Amino acid sequence: MNMIRVAVVDDHPLYREGVVHVLNRHDDIGVVAQGECAEDAVRIAQEVQPHVMVLDMNMPGSGLSAVTAINSAHPGVRVLFLSVVIDEDQVCQAINSGARGYLLKGAGGEELARTVRAIYSGETYVAPSLAGHLLAHLGRKTAQPLNKETTLSPRQEQILQLIGQGLSNKEVATKLQLTERTVKYYMTNLLQKLQVRNRTEAALLANRRAAAGT
Structure with a gap:
């Protein structure tokens, strides 16, 4: 079984530790690095090159700037955003910047693990609760x-x-x-x-x- 190497970057230590714990419970997923800001994310992408990086959208230094830099220099690192914000513009910005997925922080551990696996497999994933609004928004923006x-x-x-x-x-x-x-x-x-x-x-x-x- 191939291990999915994951990095978790979030400026809230308690939440980050919870995400790490949830992911490490799965035999096919292993957290190989942690950070708390956009600078950490870019450094981890360069030094560790995880398969999937789970990023807080609103961390110091901006999650969007981090994913733009990572996607440009290390396209093999697939980014999944976690956010508390339900905002169509922000989701569109995330996907257009190169993120492979967008999940709300209220998601359960199993949904998070499934999403990591889907992104690792090359899929793009947006939380179902956002999908309808996002599709309508994209339809208005990109006709x-x-x-x-x-x-x-x-x-x-x-x-x-x-x-x-x-x-x-x-x-x-x-x-x-x-x-x-x-x-x-x-x-x-x-x-x-x-x-x-x-x-x-x-x-x-x-x-x-x-x-x-x-």
Whole structure:
């Protein structure tokens, strides 16, 4: 089993220790570094190069500036933001800056572990409680035209619809009785065919296609 190497950066020691404890309870996840500010995050990315870095959005030095620097210099380090703030603009900024996920601090330990695994696997994850608002907000900010000439197979339509509902690859695989590898294959083809960069944009497009009846 490959160990997912995780760094946790948060300026509240008690909360950070709780996150570390929760993640270390899982056999496939190990916390390899900790920090408390944006400068620590950038240094850890350079020196330790964890698979996933869990960042506080509002830590000293700005989580957004940290993820921008990390994504530029160390794109292999995948960033997951934890925040107490439910703000569509902030979530959009986080994703556009290169973050792979955005989770609220009220999430449970199992959801946090699942999200770390999803991001490690190459997925983009936004807390389901934020997904609907975010998709509507992205739709207002990025009015990507619908290409009516883009045709999808029935299976691709099924998968796109489920992605639009916020399901992960694993959940899609279970629902459609497919392997997770098969779903990843379909997702790769979908992103290319729809000309979108990630599953968040695919989910947005899925909802817009449904609203337009295409």
